[in-house]
Amino acid sequence: MSLTIVTNEGCFNSSAISSGDRHLGTRDRFDASIQYDYPGKAIGCLKAAKMLQSRTGPEASLTLYGPVVDGNGQVVESIKLICSSRMPDLNDLQRGHDEQYLQNLAKCAARSKALADSGQDPFISDFGKEADITPGTLDAARLAVGAAYDVVDIILESTKGDTAFGLIWPPGHHAESDLAMGFCYLSNAALAALYARDHQVQIRPGHRNRVVVIDVDHHRGNGTADVLADQTDTLLIDVSYRSPYDEIRQRFTDGCYDVVQDRYLQSGNEYPYSRPDKDWGLEAHPMATAPNIVSIEFEGEQMPDTIMERFIGEVLPLLRDFDPDLVLWSVGLDSAMGDPIGGLGNLPSSFYTMLRGLRIALPGARHGGLLEGGYDELRWFTCLPPALMALHEQPQDTVNRCKVFARYRGVFEPKP
Numbered sequence: 001m002s003l004t005i006v007t008n009e010g011c012f013n014s015s016a017i018s019s020g021d022r023h024l025g026t027r028d029r030f031d032a033s034i035q036y037d038y039p040g041k042a043i044g045c046l047k048a049a050k051m052l053q054s055r056t057g058p059e060a061s062l063t064l065y066g067p068v069v070d071g072n073g074q075v076v077e078s079i080k081l082i083c084s085s086r087m088p089d090l091n092d093l094q095r096g097h098d099e100q101y102l103q104n105l106a107k108c109a110a111r112s113k114a115l116a117d118s119g120q121d122p123f124i125s126d127f128g129k130e131a132d133i134t135p136g137t138l139d140a141a142r143l144a145v146g147a148a149y150d151v152v153d154i155i156l157e158s159t160k161g162d163t164a165f166g167l168i169w170p171p172g173h174h175a176e177s178d179l180a181m182g183f184c185y186l187s188n189a190a191l192a193a194l195y196a197r198d199h200q201v202q203i204r205p206g207h208r209n210r211v212v213v214i215d216v217d218h219h220r221g222n223g224t225a226d227v228l229a230d231q232t233d234t235l236l237i238d239v240s241y242r243s244p245y246d247e248i249r250q251r252f253t254d255g256c257y258d259v260v261q262d263r264y265l266q267s268g269n270e271y272p273y274s275r276p277d278k279d280w281g282l283e284a285h286p287m288a289t290a291p292n293i294v295s296i297e298f299e300g301e302q303m304p305d306t307i308m309e310r311f312i313g314e315v316l317p318l319l320r321d322f323d324p325d326l327v328l329w330s331v332g333l334d335s336a337m338g339d340p341i342g343g344l345g346n347l348p349s350s351f352y353t354m355l356r357g358l359r360i361a362l363p364g365a366r367h368g369g370l371l372e373g374g375y376d377e378l379r380w381f382t383c384l385p386p387a388l389m390a391l392h393e394q395p396q397d398t399v400n401r402c403k404v405f406a407r408y409r410g411v412f413e414p415k416p
C-alpha cells in the first residue's frame with residue numbers, strides 16, 4: 001500500500017517567498033512581518049513529509065515508512081512524492097464555479113500581468129477580501145486544483161487501496177462559486193469531490209461515487225459548503241470554530257464577546273470570510289445551508305477530547321449512514337492548539353486518530369486529503385506527519401503508536 005503526496009508545480013519554490021513570485025497572490029504574504037499564508041507553509045509541510053519518508057533507519061519501522069520490498073523485489077509499501085503540472089481549463093472549473101466569476105478572475109490576472117510588464121505594481125487588491133491578484137494567481141490556483149484531481153485519480157484508480165494527500169497551494173475552502181476570499185480562489189476540495197463523484201472509476205460499478213469532504217480547518221469551509229450545497233452523492237462535514245456574530249455591527253468577528261463590558265473585544269480582527277448580503281447586513285456571511293452540509297461548531301478553543309467526543313458522537317454515525325466511496329480530508333493545521341490565527345484545540349494525536357479511525361470505521365471507502373490553512377511552523381511539523389502516517393499505515397495494524405488512538409480505537413471498529 002502506498003501513500004502518494006502530490007504537490008502542485010511552483011508552490012514549493014523557495015525563492016518565491018522573497019522574490020514576489022508569480023504564485024504569490026496576497027500582498028500580506030510577504031509584506032507583513034508575520035506571514036500568514038505563503039508558500040513557506042507548503043515548503044515546511046513538504047520537509048515534514050520528506051522527513052517522514054526518510055525515516056528508514058534500523059530502529060524505525062520499515063513497514064511504516066517504506067519503501068518495503070517483497071521477495072520478488074516489488075515495492076509493496078512506500079511514500080512517494082510527485083509534483084503535478086496539471087492545469088484544468090476554465091470550462092472544467094465550471095463544475096463548481098460561476099462562468100462569469102472565472103472570466104473576471106482571468107481578466108484580473110491578465111490586468112495584473114499587464115501592470116507587471118509595464119513596470120507597475122501588479123497587485124490588484126479589490127478582487128476579493130484577503131484575495132489579491134498577481135499575474136500568476138490564476139495559474140497557481142488552477143495548478144492546485146489539478147493536483148487535487150491527481151490525488152483523486154491516484155486513490156480511485158488504485159486496486160490496492162492506496163491513499164494520496166495533496167500538499168497544495170493556494171488553499172481553497174473559502175472560495176465560493178462566485179467569490180474569492182481568505183487566500184482562496186478556486187474551491188479545491190469541492191472541485192475534487194465533484195470530480196471524484198463523476199469519475200469514470202466507480203467504486204460500486206453502476207453507481208456514482210459517494211464522496212464526503214471532512215473539513216478540519218479552524219475556520220469554516222464556506223467555499224466548500226457553497227459549491228457542494230445540494231450536490232447529490234456528496235456530503236460536507238465541517239468541524240470548525242463558530243465566529244461570534246456582532247448584532248450591532250452586523251458582522252461576524254474574530255473577537256471575543258465580553259459580557260462584563262457588553263461588547264466585543266478585538267473586534268478589529270474581523271472574521272474575514274464574509275460577503276455583502278441584503279438580509280444579513282453588509283459584512284455578514286450567510287453560510288450555505290443544505291441537507292448535505294453539516295457543521296460541527298465550537299465557540300472558542302476546546303480541549304482535544306471535547307472535539308474528539310463530538311467527532312465520534314456526531315460525525316461517525318453520519319458517515320456510517322452515508323457509506324461513502326471516498327473520504328476526502330480538508331486538513332487545516334490552523335485547527336491545532338495554539339495556532340496564532342486559529343487554535344481550535346486539536347493535537348497531533350487528534351489528526352492521527354480522526355484520519356486513522358475513519359480508515360478503520362469505513363473499510364470499504366478510499367481515503368485521501370488536501371491541505372488547507374495553518375499559520376505556525378511548529379504545528380506544520382508536529383501535526384502533518386501524524387496525519388500522513390494515518391493515511392499510510394495499514395488500517396488494521398495492531399501496533400499502538402498513539403495512546404490517544406489506542407484509547408478510541410474500539411469505537412471506530414465496524415459494527416458487526
Ligand SMILES: [Zn+2]
Nearest residue numbers: 217219334373
Ligand atoms: Zn483556516
